Amino acid sequence: MANGGLLILLPLLLLMDFITAQMPGFVSLDCGGKENFTDITGLNWTPDSSIIEGETANITVSNELREQYTTVRYFPADDRKYCYTLNVVTRTRYLVRATFLYGNFDNNNVYPKFDISIGPTHWNTIVISDANTMESQELIFLATEPTISICLSNATTGQPFISTLELRQFNGSLYMTEFENHYFLSVSARINFGSDSDAPVRYPDDPYDRIWQSDSVKKANYLVDVAPGTEKISTTLPIDVSNGERPPEKVMQTAVVGRNGSLTYRLNLDGFPAFGWAFTYFAEIEDLAPSAVRKFRLVLPGAPELSKPVVNIQENAQGKYRVYEPGYYNVSFPFVLSFRFGKTSDSTEGPLLNAMEINKYLRRTDGSLDAPLIAALTSRYTTANWAQEGGDPCLPVPRSWISCSSDPQPRITSIKLSNMNLTGGIPSELTKLNGLVKLFLDGNSLNGPIPDFSGCPDLETIHLENNQLSGELPSSLANLPNLKELYLQNNLLSGTVPSRLLDKGLTLNYTGNNNLHAYSNSGNHKNIIIGVSVGAAILLIATIVSWMLMKKGKKQQAKKGRLELGLPSQKHVSSFGDAAADAAHCFTLSELEEATKNFERKVGSGGFGVVYYGKLNDGKEIAVKVLTNNSFQGKREFSNEVSLLSRIHHRNLVQFFGYCQEDGKSILVYEFIHKGTLKEHLHGPLIRERGINWIKRLEIAEDAAKGIEYLHTGCVPSIIHRDLKPSNVLLDKNMRAKVSDFGLSKLAVDGASHVSSIVRGTVGYLDPEYYISQQLTEKSDVYSFGVILLELISGQEAISNVNFGVNCRNIVQWAKLHIESGNIQGIIDPALRNGYDIQSMWKIAEKALICVQPHGSMRPSISEVIKDIQDALSIEKGAEAAREGSSDDVSKHSLHSPTNLGLLDLGMSDHCLSIDESISRPSAR
Numbered sequence: 001m002a003n004g005g006l007l008i009l010l011p012l013l014l015l016m017d018f019i020t021a022q023m024p025g026f027v028s029l030d031c032g033g034k035e036n037f038t039d040i041t042g043l044n045w046t047p048d049s050s051i052i053e054g055e056t057a058n059i060t061v062s063n064e065l066r067e068q069y070t071t072v073r074y075f076p077a078d079d080r081k082y083c084y085t086l087n088v089v090t091r092t093r094y095l096v097r098a099t100f101l102y103g104n105f106d107n108n109n110v111y112p113k114f115d116i117s118i119g120p121t122h123w124n125t126i127v128i129s130d131a132n133t134m135e136s137q138e139l140i141f142l143a144t145e146p147t148i149s150i151c152l153s154n155a156t157t158g159q160p161f162i163s164t165l166e167l168r169q170f171n172g173s174l175y176m177t178e179f180e181n182h183y184f185l186s187v188s189a190r191i192n193f194g195s196d197s198d199a200p201v202r203y204p205d206d207p208y209d210r211i212w213q214s215d216s217v218k219k220a221n222y223l224v225d226v227a228p229g230t231e232k233i234s235t236t237l238p239i240d241v242s243n244g245e246r247p248p249e250k251v252m253q254t255a256v257v258g259r260n261g262s263l264t265y266r267l268n269l270d271g272f273p274a275f276g277w278a279f280t281y282f283a284e285i286e287d288l289a290p291s292a293v294r295k296f297r298l299v300l301p302g303a304p305e306l307s308k309p310v311v312n313i314q315e316n317a318q319g320k321y322r323v324y325e326p327g328y329y330n331v332s333f334p335f336v337l338s339f340r341f342g343k344t345s346d347s348t349e350g351p352l353l354n355a356m357e358i359n360k361y362l363r364r365t366d367g368s369l370d371a372p373l374i375a376a377l378t379s380r381y382t383t384a385n386w387a388q389e390g391g392d393p394c395l396p397v398p399r400s401w402i403s404c405s406s407d408p409q410p411r412i413t414s415i416k417l418s419n420m421n422l423t424g425g426i427p428s429e430l431t432k433l434n435g436l437v438k439l440f441l442d443g444n445s446l447n448g449p450i451p452d453f454s455g456c457p458d459l460e461t462i463h464l465e466n467n468q469l470s471g472e473l474p475s476s477l478a479n480l481p482n483l484k485e486l487y488l489q490n491n492l493l494s495g496t497v498p499s500r501l502l503d504k505g506l507t508l509n510y511t512g513n514n515n516l517h518a519y520s521n522s523g524n525h526k527n528i529i530i531g532v533s534v535g536a537a538i539l540l541i542a543t544i545v546s547w548m549l550m551k552k553g554k555k556q557q558a559k560k561g562r563l564e565l566g567l568p569s570q571k572h573v574s575s576f577g578d579a580a581a582d583a584a585h586c587f588t589l590s591e592l593e594e595a596t597k598n599f600e601r602k603v604g605s606g607g608f609g610v611v612y613y614g615k616l617n618d619g620k621e622i623a624v625k626v627l628t629n630n631s632f633q634g635k636r637e638f639s640n641e642v643s644l645l646s647r648i649h650h651r652n653l654v655q656f657f658g659y660c661q662e663d664g665k666s667i668l669v670y671e672f673i674h675k676g677t678l679k680e681h682l683h684g685p686l687i688r689e690r691g692i693n694w695i696k697r698l699e700i701a702e703d704a705a706k707g708i709e710y711l712h713t714g715c716v717p718s719i720i721h722r723d724l725k726p727s728n729v730l731l732d733k734n735m736r737a738k739v740s741d742f743g744l745s746k747l748a749v750d751g752a753s754h755v756s757s758i759v760r761g762t763v764g765y766l767d768p769e770y771y772i773s774q775q776l777t778e779k780s781d782v783y784s785f786g787v788i789l790l791e792l793i794s795g796q797e798a799i800s801n802v803n804f805g806v807n808c809r810n811i812v813q814w815a816k817l818h819i820e821s822g823n824i825q826g827i828i829d830p831a832l833r834n835g836y837d838i839q840s841m842w843k844i845a846e847k848a849l850i851c852v853q854p855h856g857s858m859r860p861s862i863s864e865v866i867k868d869i870q871d872a873l874s875i876e877k878g879a880e881a882a883r884e885g886s887s888d889d890v891s892k893h894s895l896h897s898p899t900n901l902g903l904l905d906l907g908m909s910d911h912c913l914s915i916d917e918s919i920s921r922p923s924a925r
Ligand SMILES: *[C@@H]1O[C@H](CO)[C@@H](O)[C@H](O)[C@H]1NC(C)=O
Pocket: 015, 018, 034, 035, 036, 046, 047
C-alpha cells in the first residue's frame, strides 16, 4: 500500500517541481483549467486538477478574457472544507493571492458567499456581489512550515468556488515585521499614484507580481476627495528602488503633486478598523530649481502624533530618483481613512506621493493540538481521498472524518474511518489522541492486534467490527474508565475476553471471532493454559529485554571506547607526575629531545611558538610546544601558571601533560590531537575531500562551547581563553572537538610585564569592546565564539579582502547584513549543499549574531549558547532522518579519509593585530 501510494503520488510531486522550476517561488494555479499555458505577461499557469478534487465549469465574462478566468473549480455547499496544499520554503515570505470570478458558473445566479482560510486561520469571507466582477484576496506571510493550506468552507449561499490561486515568493527582508510569527499581513490597499492608465502594474514590471492599482480607477469610495491642484507627473529616468520593499520602478516613475500645497484622499480600507502596516513610497522625480524646497507632513485627523515627522524626499532618500519609504509598522486606522499631505510653511513646493501600501494585521490562529498526529497518520495513506483533505484537522472547520472539541485550541474527539479500505495494523497515532471519545474503524481490512488505548482515557465508543484483527484482547481495554461500547464482531480475535471487561457492563459484541471466548469461572483448565502462556510470555519478554540491555550495554561500551581513543586516562596523567595532582609534571629537556627525536617533526607554528610531534617511552603521543616568546622567562610565574593549567581536565579541552624549563627554553607538553584544527577542515586545502557536514559542525560547536563553558564556570578562578578561533579548536580521531591554548594569553601577558591590559587576540575574533575598554570578561570569548559559529555556517574565514564585497572585510558585518535582512541563504556554505535543515541553520545564525553584539552585556553566556546548539542539533537529527539517502553525506568522507598531520596551531601566524581593522569594527554595520 505504502509503495503503491508513493508511485501514484510521484506525478503530483513532479508537477509541483515543474511549477516551481519556471519562476522561483511562483505558483500560478488556473483553477478548473485544462492545460498549461503562459499568459502575455510571461506567467506560467498550471491546472489544479492534480492537487484537488471537485467540479469544474467554464464561464464567459465579456470584460475578462484572460484564460485563467475562463474556468472555475467549485465545491459542494456542505459543512466540509476544501483545501489546496502548496509547498513553500520555511522562513521565507510569500504573497498568496486568491481570485474569484463568479460568471454565473452554476447557471443559478445566486451569488455565493463562503469563507476562505489559510491553515487554521479564518482569512476572510468571500461575498460575491456581481457576476462579472472579480473578488481578490491577498495575504503576505512568513512560511513557518513546509506547506500551506488554503481552504474554502462554510458556504452560506451558493457553492464555494475559486478562479486562481497564486503564490509569489519574496526575497530579502521584504515585508519583514517583528510580528510576523503571530500575524499575517492582509493586503488592503496598494496604490500607484499618478498612473496614466487604469491598468494596474504587476509582473513583469513588479518582479514579485504585486498588483499596484492605478489611482485613476473609478471605484466606489476609493480615492475620493482629491484636493484641487493635484497634478500627475512622471519621468522615464531610472529610479533606484533597491531599498525597503522594492516597489517597481514603473510605479515610482509616476506621482501626484499637490500644486496648491496639499494632497488629500479618502479611501475605504477593507477589514478596518484594525491595526495595520502602512508605508508610503516617495522618490523625487521633478526637476526642481536649485533654490526650491519640497517639505511636507502627513496630516491625519485625530492623530496629531503621526503628523510630526517632516518629509524631505531628496534629503531622506539621499538624492533624486531614489526611493524613500517612511511608514508605520503598527498603526491603528479606521475603515474610512482620510489623509492629507500638507507642505510646511518653509517649503516652496507642494507634496509629492508616488505610492502607498496599507496591510491589515491578521492574527494567526494556533493550530489544533493534534495536528502533528493527524499529519503523521495521513502521511501513511497518501493516495486515499480522506487523507488528502488538507488544512488543520479541526480549524476553521474539522475535516469530514474528524470531530473536535470547541476549545480555542481544539482536540480531536472523534475519528470516523469506517469502510475506508484501510489495511495494515491500527495506526499508532490514533492511540495518542488523548481527547478521543469515539473511534470508528469498522469495515476495513485492518489486521494485527488491538493496540493499547490507555493514551485515550476519554474513549467511550470503539468500533472495530468487520476487520481482520487478530490476537488477544488487551487487558488495558478494561482500564478505560469511560468505555461504554466496544464492537469487535467479525474479526480473527482469539483467547478469552477479560472478566474485568465483561464486568464493566458495557455494550460488547464479539460474535464472529471463532477463537475468542468469554471468560468462564468453571474453566479452570483454560485459566491454567492462559497462566502458562502468560508465564511463558513474561519469561520470553524478560529474556528479550535482558538480551537487548546486554546489547545496548555493549554498544555503549564500544561507543565509550571509541570516544576515549587517544585520550589519556587520568591514571596516565598522574603517572607523569609527582603524585601531587595539582603540580604540573616537569619534564627534563633530554626526555623531550628523545621523545621528539631532537625536535624532528614540526607539526605547527604560531605566535606562541613552534609545535613538534613526540612519542614518550610508554608510547603516548604528545604535542610539544616550544615557546618563542621571551615573556615566558620569569620562572616562578611560569611554573605557577602551568600548575594551574595542569588542574584543568575536561573532555573538550586539550589535555595539558606538563612543562619543561631548561636551557632558557620554555616548553609545554600536551596530548597529541590527530585530526588537526577546525581551521584546516573549514578552510584548508583538502576541504573538498574532508568537508564536514552541518550536523558535524554543530557537534563541533557544541564540543568547543562545552570546553569554554568549563573554563568559564568550572575553574576557580574562571579562565578567559582570550584567543578563540578555529585554529585553536582541534579535532580528535572521532572528529570531536577540543579547545586548545587556553590560559596561554594570560601566561604570556602577565609573565611579560605585569601589565594585564595589553590587548591580546586575533583580528577577526577580537571582541571590539575589549579592544576599546581593555576590560576582559567571559563575554569576550563569547564574541569570538560567535565568529566561529559564522564560519561554521558560511565556510568563510573571519577576515577576507575579497569574499565579503566592497568595503567589507569582516565576516561579522557581512553575515549580519544578510541574516538581518532574512537572506540566510546568501551566507550558507555552498559545500553543505542541501544537507541541512533551515530551522537549525536559523537558530545558529540568530545566536551567532547575538554573540557578536557590540556590547558584552548584550551577549549570551556560553551556557545559553550551548542550549541553542543542542536545540539545533535535535532539529537537525530529526531532519536528517528524512533526508537520509537523498543527499551525499560529506562527513562520511571525513571520517574515513586518511588522517592528515596532527597539528597544533598556535595561531597568530598570518594575522597580526592592526589598529585600523579593530577600531573600525565596532561601529561598522
Ligand atoms: C503541464 O506541463 C508539465 C511539464 O511540461 C507536464 O508535466 C504536465 O503534464 C502538464 N500538464 C498538463 C495538464 O498538460
